[in-house]
Amino acid sequence: xxxxxxxxxxxxxxxxxxxxxxxxxxxxxxxxxxxxxxxxxxxxxxxxxxxxxxxxxxxxxxxxxxxxxxxxxxxxxxxxxxxxxxxxxxxxxxxxxxxxxxxxxxxxxxxxxxxxxxxxxxxxxxxxxxxxxxxxxxxxxxxxxxxxxxxxxxxxxxxxxxxxxxxxxxxxxxxxxxxxxxxxxxxxxxxxxxxxxxxxxxxxxxxxxxxxxxxxxxxxxxxxxxxxxxxxxxxxxxxxxxxxxxxxxxxxxxxxxxxxxxxxxxxxxxxxxxxxxxxxxxxxxxxxxxxxxxxxxxxxxxxxxxxxxxxxxxxxxxxxxxxxxxxxxxxxxxxxxxxxxxxxxxxxxxxxxxxxxxxxxxxxxxxxxxxxxxxxxxxxxxxxxxxxxxxxxxxxxxxxxxxxxxxxxxxxxxxxxxxxxxxxxxxxxxxxxxxxxxxxxxxxxxxxxxxxxxxxxxxxxxxxxxxxxxxxxxxxxxxxxxxxxxxxx
Numbered sequence: 001x002x003x004x005x006x007x008x009x010x011x012x013x014x015x016x017x018x019x020x021x022x023x024x025x026x027x028x029x030x031x032x033x034x035x036x037x038x039x040x041x042x043x044x045x046x047x048x049x050x051x052x053x054x055x056x057x058x059x060x061x062x063x064x065x066x067x068x069x070x071x072x073x074x075x076x077x078x079x080x081x082x083x084x085x086x087x088x089x090x091x092x093x094x095x096x097x098x099x100x101x102x103x104x105x106x107x108x109x110x111x112x113x114x115x116x117x118x119x120x121x122x123x124x125x126x127x128x129x130x131x132x133x134x135x136x137x138x139x140x141x142x143x144x145x146x147x148x149x150x151x152x153x154x155x156x157x158x159x160x161x162x163x164x165x166x167x168x169x170x171x172x173x174x175x176x177x178x179x180x181x182x183x184x185x186x187x188x189x190x191x192x193x194x195x196x197x198x199x200x201x202x203x204x205x206x207x208x209x210x211x212x213x214x215x216x217x218x219x220x221x222x223x224x225x226x227x228x229x230x231x232x233x234x235x236x237x238x239x240x241x242x243x244x245x246x247x248x249x250x251x252x253x254x255x256x257x258x259x260x261x262x263x264x265x266x267x268x269x270x271x272x273x274x275x276x277x278x279x280x281x282x283x284x285x286x287x288x289x290x291x292x293x294x295x296x297x298x299x300x301x302x303x304x305x306x307x308x309x310x311x312x313x314x315x316x317x318x319x320x321x322x323x324x325x326x327x328x329x330x331x332x333x334x335x336x337x338x339x340x341x342x343x344x345x346x347x348x349x350x351x352x353x354x355x356x357x358x359x360x361x362x363x364x365x366x367x368x369x370x371x372x373x374x375x376x377x378x379x380x381x382x383x384x385x386x387x388x389x390x391x392x393x394x395x396x397x398x399x400x401x402x403x404x405x406x407x408x409x410x411x412x413x414x415x416x417x418x419x420x421x422x423x424x425x426x427x428x429x430x431x432x433x434x435x436x437x438x439x440x441x442x443x444x445x446x447x448x449x450x451x452x453x454x455x456x457x458x459x460x461x462x463x464x465x466x467x468x469x470x471x472x473x474x475x476x477x478x479x480x481x482x483x484x485x486x487x488x489x
Contacts, residue, residue: 098145100114455475
């Protein structure tokens, strides 16, 4: 049964208009500078702006009128395209992810942006994108997807003939399904703040640049006049002020992004809700989780905190530049118990990690050590402060390589789940991989490494449009054989 064609809410004309203005703004400026070599008059400028806004509005109206959709009991059909008409049919049982973005400017109208993704979706690109839909219609799509996954269990709404509700928690309600009780994890404000200030990249950038500015001011003062000294002080103060502002803006960005972060599960799928100005709901079936990555940088290691990321199959994640966290920050003491509650089919009980009993640290640190000595030696002839920066940079790589040799290892948690621990930069990464999600297993070795019984073991899983690899460097070949047998069993 195919229902009649529907159109988007009229507000979408404004959304299309704003998008067109943003996309063609640079092109419009280039065209103005090309046409008007001399300074244009005020009426010409105003006329050009009005013409630009009018053209964007015309294209917005055309985009709106050319976008129609139909929703029946089995699929979603969308027709769109300004000059080339494109028709997309997406059956409900093929939908992997329904992502909702509740932007602050849509909330007063009870609307939300909706992305429908399947396994065929490209990274960061939804199969179907609705700029805005009513919340009741979104709830209806959620219910139809759920009914397609479990057709033998019709929902109570369908039986009673009630209108769909816009309460997203009902999708996970134990009253509507025979699933185990709902599990919920909520991130508190102080935990979001702690997650933000222990962000390794932001804190390190401010620390390194700030240190070099303060350290070099006395040397520059020696060769500068009083006026130049005042300029140096003002420039250094401005730079440090901008760095501090950047630091606080980065913290504010995380606070806005992860405000109200909540994870719910009904043992079949996860519902992740987050955001202050842009409220985002993301549904992820548990079957689409390829693996987990538990990461702990140096700062979070001090506080015994970790972050848990989801490694998802294509069509299950959000924007390509956005990491999907299961738990942005979590105490180490709560890690195993919390993971077991949300992913009961996975095994997380650790016993003894299998490590290299006699790691050859020369293999791990030889390249950063040799390259670092060469670069530091050359730069020392020109600028001592540049040599110091390179010394710290390559020194951190040497220490990271030695740390990797001491800490890397693996463990069979059961016949289906493998734990692989290694170091990436200055972050400890513990990957949980399911055997049926691993794409391939390879062992690489050289003649001299083979004589010492060493090689590189690599397990690869498919995430989005890329391959995520877990590697054990210069690991005993006897252990690689055990990994191979487990992978083939």
